[in-house]
Amino acid sequence: MSATVAEHGHVERTSSPVLEFLRTYVFSLDHKVIGIQFLFSTLFWLVIGGLLALGIRWQLAWPWTPLPVIGKLLFPAEGGQMPPEFYTMLFTMHASIMIFFVVIPILAGAFGNFLIPLMIGAEDMAFPVLNMLSYWVMWPAFICMIASFFVEGGAAAAGWTAYPPLSAVEAAAPASGAGQTLWLWGVIFVGISSMLGSVNYMTTIIQMRAPGMTLFRMPMTIWGMFITAILQAFALPVLTAALFMLVLDRTLGTGFFVPEGVIINNAQAGAGGGQPLLWQHLFWFYSHPAVYIMILPAMGMVSDIVSTFSRKPLFGYKPMVFAIAGIAGLGFIVWGHHMFMSGMNPYLGLTFMLSTIMIALPSAVKTFNWLATIWGGRIQFTAAMLFALGFVSMFIIGGLSGIFMAATPVDIMIHDTYYIVAHFHYVLFGGTMLAVFGGIHYWFPKMFGRMMNEFWGKVHFVLTFIFLNGVFYPMHLVGAAGFPRRLADPYHYEAFAHLLPINQFMTISAILLGLSQLIFFGNLFYSLFWGPRVGRNPWKANSLEWSAPSPPGHGNFDFQPIVYRGPYEYSSPEVDEDYYPQVQPPPEKAKVAEQPAD
Amino acid sequence: MGRIWSLFFLLVPILGTITIVAAPYYDHWLPKDVSAEGYQVDHLFNFILWITGIVFIGTEVALFWFMWKYDAEKNDQPAKYTHGSHHLEIVWTLLPAVTLLFMAIYQMNAWAEHKIKKPQVAPLAEVTARQFEWRIRYPGPDGKFDTPDDIYDVNLLVVPVDEVVLINLRSMDVLHSFFLPNLRVKQDALPGRVIPVWFRAVEQGDYDLVCAELCGWGHYKMKGRLRVVSREEYEAHLQKLSREQEATQ
Ligand code: HEM
Ligand SMILES: [Cu+2]
Ligand SMILES: [Cu+2]
Numbered sequence: 012m013s014a015t016v017a018e019h020g021h022v023e024r025t026s027s028p029v030l031e032f033l034r035t036y037v038f039s040l041d042h043k044v045i046g047i048q049f050l051f052s053t054l055f056w057l058v059i060g061g062l063l064a065l066g067i068r069w070q071l072a073w074p075w076t077p078l079p080v081i082g083k084l085l086f087p088a089e090g091g092q093m094p095p096e097f098y099t100m101l102f103t104m105h106a107s108i109m110i111f112f113v114v115i116p117i118l119a120g121a122f123g124n125f126l127i128p129l130m131i132g133a134e135d136m137a138f139p140v141l142n143m144l145s146y147w148v149m150w151p152a153f154i155c156m157i158a159s160f161f162v163e164g165g166a167a168a169a170g171w172t173a174y175p176p177l178s179a180v181e182a183a184a185p186a187s188g189a190g191q192t193l194w195l196w197g198v199i200f201v202g203i204s205s206m207l208g209s210v211n212y213m214t215t216i217i218q219m220r221a222p223g224m225t226l227f228r229m230p231m232t233i234w235g236m237f238i239t240a241i242l243q244a245f246a247l248p249v250l251t252a253a254l255f256m257l258v259l260d261r262t263l264g265t266g267f268f269v270p271e272g273v274i275i276n277n278a279q280a281g282a283g284g285g286q287p288l289l290w291q292h293l294f295w296f297y298s299h300p301a302v303y304i305m306i307l308p309a310m311g312m313v314s315d316i317v318s319t320f321s322r323k324p325l326f327g328y329k330p331m332v333f334a335i336a337g338i339a340g341l342g343f344i345v346w347g348h349h350m351f352m353s354g355m356n357p358y359l360g361l362t363f364m365l366s367t368i369m370i371a372l373p374s375a376v377k378t379f380n381w382l383a384t385i386w387g388g389r390i391q392f393t394a395a396m397l398f399a400l401g402f403v404s405m406f407i408i409g410g411l412s413g414i415f416m417a418a419t420p421v422d423i424m425i426h427d428t429y430y431i432v433a434h435f436h437y438v439l440f441g442g443t444m445l446a447v448f449g450g451i452h453y454w455f456p457k458m459f460g461r462m463m464n465e466f467w468g469k470v471h472f473v474l475t476f477i478f479l480n481g482v483f484y485p486m487h488l489v490g491a492a493g494f495p496r497r498l499a500d501p502y503h504y505e506a507f508a509h510l511l512p513i514n515q516f517m518t519i520s521a522i523l524l525g526l527s528q529l530i531f532f533g534n535l536f537y538s539l540f541w542g543p544r545v546g547r548n549p550w551k552a553n554s555l556e557w558s559a560p561s562p563p564g565h566g567n568f569d570f571q572p573i574v575y576r577g578p579y580e581y582s583s584p585e586v587d588e589d590y591y592p593q594v595q596p597p598p599e600k601a602k603v604a605e606q607p608a609d
Numbered sequence: 610m611g612r613i614w615s616l617f618f619l620l621v622p623i624l625g626t627i628t629i630v631a632a633p634y635y636d637h638w639l640p641k642d643v644s645a646e647g648y649q650v651d652h653l654f655n656f657i658l659w660i661t662g663i664v665f666i667g668t669e670v671a672l673f674w675f676m677w678k679y680d681a682e683k684n685d686q687p688a689k690y691t692h693g694s695h696h697l698e699i700v701w702t703l704l705p706a707v708t709l710l711f712m713a714i715y716q717m718n719a720w721a722e723h724k725i726k727k728p729q730v731a732p733l734a735e736v737t738a739r740q741f742e743w744r745i746r747y748p749g750p751d752g753k754f755d756t757p758d759d760i761y762d763v764n765l766l767v768v769p770v771d772e773v774v775l776i777n778l779r780s781m782d783v784l785h786s787f788f789l790p791n792l793r794v795k796q797d798a799l800p801g802r803v804i805p806v807w808f809r810a811v812e813q814g815d816y817d818l819v820c821a822e823l824c825g826w827g828h829y830k831m832k833g834r835l836r837v838v839s840r841e842e843y844e845a846h847l848q849k850l851s852r853e854q855e856a857t858q
Contacts (some may be wrong), residue, residue: 096826159797170823175823177783183740184825202817270801275740275782287799322681327693330702352786354799357724361717372706375664379701380693383670387689389681392614400676404621407668411661418712420719421654423795424639425819473617480621480714484628488637491654493790495821498668498829506640506790506817513637582688589688 038147040139040564045126045146047458050451052149053117054532056108061525063105068482069096072511072518074500093331098499099168100160100190106171107194108156110305111201112408114443116149119208119243122450123236125458127212129556129563130233132221132572132594136212145207148200155197155607159190167194170497172298175268175290179260180276195258202251212236223574227332228593230554230578234332235311238339242300242307245343250297253290291353295346303342306438306465307335309446310377313399315578316453317381319552320396321388322589324579327380334373334380341370351422351555360419369416374410378403389589390581391584393550394468398449401476405441409434412487427497430490436483448475448531455535456549460561461542467534474527481520485513554578558594611680615673622669626662640790643837645809647793649719656715660708683799723793727805728773734766734775736806738785738798741827746848760850764833768811769843776806786822790833797822810837843856 039045069078072099075092077083082091124142128135136142160164169178171521177183178191216237220229229237256267266282266485268290273280318325347355347363350510381403389394412434416422425431439501447469455463489510501507548557555578559568572594585598632638639651731752737744745766749758754777757823768774778787780798787806788795796806818833838846 020825023681031783062621094826095829099823099826099828155824168826174784174823177823180783183783191668269722270799273782274799280782286800321688323688324690324692328692330693330698352795353797354802354804357720360724361720364716364720365713368709369706372702375705376698376702378668379697382675383693383697384670385672385675385679387686387691388675388683389686389688390611390676390679391681392611397614400618400672404618404669404672407665408621411665414661414709414712415654415657418653418657418716420650420716420723421657424650424654424793426795427788428746474616480624484625485637488632491632491638492636492640493788493819494790495819496822500829503830504817504819504832505815506819509636579692582690584690 021437038143038584040135040143042128042136042139042142043458043563043567045142046121046123048146049120049124049149050458051111051154052146053121054535056112057117058528060105060108060113061230061528063101063108065521065525066093066101067098067105068518068521069093070101070499071501072515074502093499095499096168097165097495099170100166103167103170103194104156104160107167107198109439110171110301111198112149112153112156113440114305115201115205115301117447118237118443119205119212119239120146120149122232122308122454123208123212123239124445125454126232126556127215127236128219128459129559129567130215130230130567130578131219131224132555132574133215133219134566134568136211138211141207141211144447145204145211148204148207152197152200152204155193155200158557159193159197162189162193164188164190166190172489173257173290174294174295175257175260175285175287176270176273176281179257180273180275180280181261181270182278182280192258192261195254195261199251199254199258202247202254205243206247209240209247212240213244216240221572221574224555224593225574227329228574228577230311231328231331231335232311234335235308238335239307239397239540240305242304242339242342246297246300246304249293253293253297255292257290288350288353288355289351291355292346295349296343299346299349300339300342302435302438303338306443307338309402309443309450310335312450312453313402313446314381314384315552315554316395316399316449317384317403318579318581319453319550320391320399321385322391322581323384323388324577324581325380326383326386327376328579330376331380334376337373338370341366341373345370348417348422350418350494352426364417364419368414371410371414371417374406375411375605378407378410393452394463394465394472395449395453395550396454397469398445399470401472402442402445402449405437405445405479406590408484409437409439409442412437424493425490427495428490429486429494429496432496433483433490434487436479436486440479440483445475448472450480451535453550454556455538455542456545457556457559457561457563459539459542460544461538462545462549463538463542464534467530470529472529473536474530475524478520478524478527482517482524485517489513548592551588553580553590553592554591558592611682612677615676615680618676619670619673622666622673625669626666629658629662642791642793642794643810643812644794645811646722647655647791647808649722650793653719657712660712676855712719728772728775728807730774730775732777733768734774735779736766736787736798737779738780738787738820738824738831739781740742740783740825741820741831743787743820743833746780747850749847749851758851760847760854762850764818765836766818766833767836767838767843767846768810769840770837772840773807773809778804778806783824784822785820785824785831788819788821789816790819791816792835795821810835813837813839827854 077091266285269281271283348367670771747760820831
């Protein structure tokens with residue numbers, strides 16, 4: 012373990028300790044430090060996004076009731092009561108922050124950065140400087156988003172989907188002048204960060220694998236990251252172009268997205284000559300693949316965790332890889348399912364329906380393979396495993412609800428209702444966030460050389476699992492009843508007035524869900540400093556990162572990793588132990604074993 | 610502990626199913642349908658609910674059972690050293706593929722009825738959405754729009770019962786969505802486009818007209834009403850509107 016300390020000193024000692032500190036921990040080129048920077052930044056944003064969500068839930072449970080404590084501070088003019096334009100900002104910024112600042116960067120930026128070189132046996136990323144930049148361009152993005160709350164008129168309020176003309180014409184949304192433009196710049200910066208990450212991950216995975224690490228010996232986490240990077244590379248340019256076009260519409264008076272004859276306040280608004288649907292096509296051409304960017308790495312992580320704690324090889328490794336590739340490929344031809352009601356040609360709706368229904372297939376194949384992986388295993392119910400199993404359980408719900416919405420006639424009823432909100436929270440919170448918590452429990456020892464507390468990890472799991480279902484499951488019901496999303500007060504409609512009590516139930520669950528996260532943060536920070544120290548391989552797992560020191564020093568491995576087999580050789584008859592690390596030479600070569608003991 | 614964990618996971622299919630089964634009895638489910646074609650949507654919804662419900666219960670119970678049975682603390686068998694099975698992969702790829710394909714083809718007709726096969730009738734009214742109200746215009750006695758006898762109203766759309774109603778949907782400013790939950794009708798309104806919407810109401814009464822596409826800070830209050838009345842009442846209503854309009858001119 013003392014090797015670690017020595018290796019951190021790798022940074023050339025040419026300058027003052029301050030500079031050295033900056034280089035090691037702030038402007039670090041080390042993928043592990045960058046990954047950890049991403050991790051803590053995204054967790055910080057998770058807290059902000061979560062608080063915004065509680066604001067939304069407050070209004071839906073007790074509409075127009077003054078917000079407790081902060082109400083008087085935020086809205087002195089309204090007596091502490093939330094004005095409707097603030098509500099539109101809340102859900103816009105909640106979604107934008109969760110998607111662009113939490114889910115995407117925590118998977119690719121935090122886990123991707125930390126794990127890719129370690130799991131393929133590389134010293135670092137192919138382009139360490141790009142990697143550092145991919146973290147630091149998140150800061151202009153952060154600043155745009157934070158600043159937008161303080162500019163005149165407040166933050167963006169056109170939804171995370173930013174449909175024009177609402178988002179394009181300033182007169183259409185007096186509540187969001189500069190805020191919407193700042194939002195666009197913020198997302199552009201996030202895109203640059205993702206693109207820098209994407210080229211780096213692709214290159215690293217293609218070029219820098221250790222000897223013996225063939226593509227089909229890579230852990231599923233790496234496959235998830237790899238395919239996500241490819242998705243980003245193909246989809247992001249389209250979003251970036253669209254964002255710039257919208258910036259131009261807003262600032263220079265171009266007319267990409269605003270048609271002729273838009274009348275607001277009895278005056279012609281916008282330049283005219285554009286097409287609102289064009290934005291939707293461009294936006295969803297990115298944002299549908301983006302929903303897979305938000306889950307494929309999580310699926311990979313879950314596959315690894317499930318296999319490790321079932322002490323059994325992953326069932327159907329290659330079908331799992333092909334399923335991810337299939338989801339990614341099909342993911343480019345389904346974007347129109349967000350536009351069934353948009354006024355797009357209804358025949359086109361039929362083709363998108365067909366492709367969307369078929370994309371449920373690889374998701375089903377993955378689920379069956381996870382189930383078959385635990386079948387016949389010897390399951391260890393660690394906190395990480397519980398989160399991974401929780402992912403499987405919740406992803407089933409989210410995947411199945413997708414089929415309802417893919418059915419165009421059913422979508423007539425449930426489009427833009429809380430049914431959609433239920434669907435994506437099951438895949439994103441029930442799915443990705445549970446996988447993230449599982450991943451943190453699983454890789455924390457590698458990141459920091461200490462264990463997280465298992466008991467509190469499980470308490471956190473139980474509470475999160477209960478309350479997340481308490482918040483999101485009833486959304487299916489109210490969604491089926493037609494309860495629309497994005498309404499500050501739906502209860503003045505006769506059809507929805509009776510849905511208030513169940514919304515209060517959801518809000519109380521949401522508050523408890525939020526409070527439960529305190530346990531996680533407590534556990535995380537306590538363990539960071541006082542968790543018990545661990546050796547290289549606390550879970551007796553196979554993949555390469557577990558043969559590096561915990562935490563790995565600069566350059567990662569203190570020996571040349573050579574890969575002899577796939578990452579899922581648990582309970583192999585070839586060896587006595589129930590695991591068989593990828594770097595462990597086969598028995599006949601065992602005499603010359605070169606892996607140092609810890 | 611593994612036993613307790615598996616039972617904990619078993620709560621998902623149990624509570625999940627109970628909730629869905631109970632929801633209609635508490636009116637937390639598809640609202641009353643008063644249209645001629647809406648049953649197709651509901652039928653498809655229920656059809657998918659059955660299929661997905663079976664898959665949901667099947668997979669969640671399998672998850673529970675495997676957790677129960679293969680808990681390392683209770684299970685003294687060694688873990689099965691298997692990397693997969695071609696047969697199983699083929700079965701669980703083909704079976705859902707066929708089911709999904711069937712679902713896809715099965716629903717096409719309902720979509721066509723709602724969105725493609727535009728009825729051959731004259732439009733009954735033009736609905737123009739704007740921040741934050743619904744402007745209604747009836748063509749008046751001559752049956753033509755843009756003539757002096759056009760009849761105007763706001764936020765109240767009156768239609769005759771049991772007749773196919775065709776609406777021309779427009780928007781003056783941003784996107785809106787014309788949503789009639791009790792008739793299973795939803796269509797976004799786009800500035801610069803006229804989009805046809807049709808339905809046939811079969812029960813008289815007042816129903817909500819909801820704006821379902823974010824249109825600005827006042828989106829939540831963009832509320833209209835659909836009033837379904839007999840043919841006579843409908844005509845009387847239009848005459849009354851027309852008289853009022855002349856009086857104010
Ligand atoms: C089984 C596969 C899936 C199918 C068939 C499916 C289908 C759909 C459909 C048809 C919609 C549009 C509904 C509407 O607006 O009316 C939708 C929305 C959405 N889906 Fe999925 N989905 C699937 C999986 C996923 C996954 C894995 C994720 C994310 C990790 C995801 C995230 C979302 C999000 C965020 C939206 C809503 C976007 C918005 O309107 O704000 N979906 N899905
Ligand atoms: Cu999508
Ligand atoms: Cu609206």
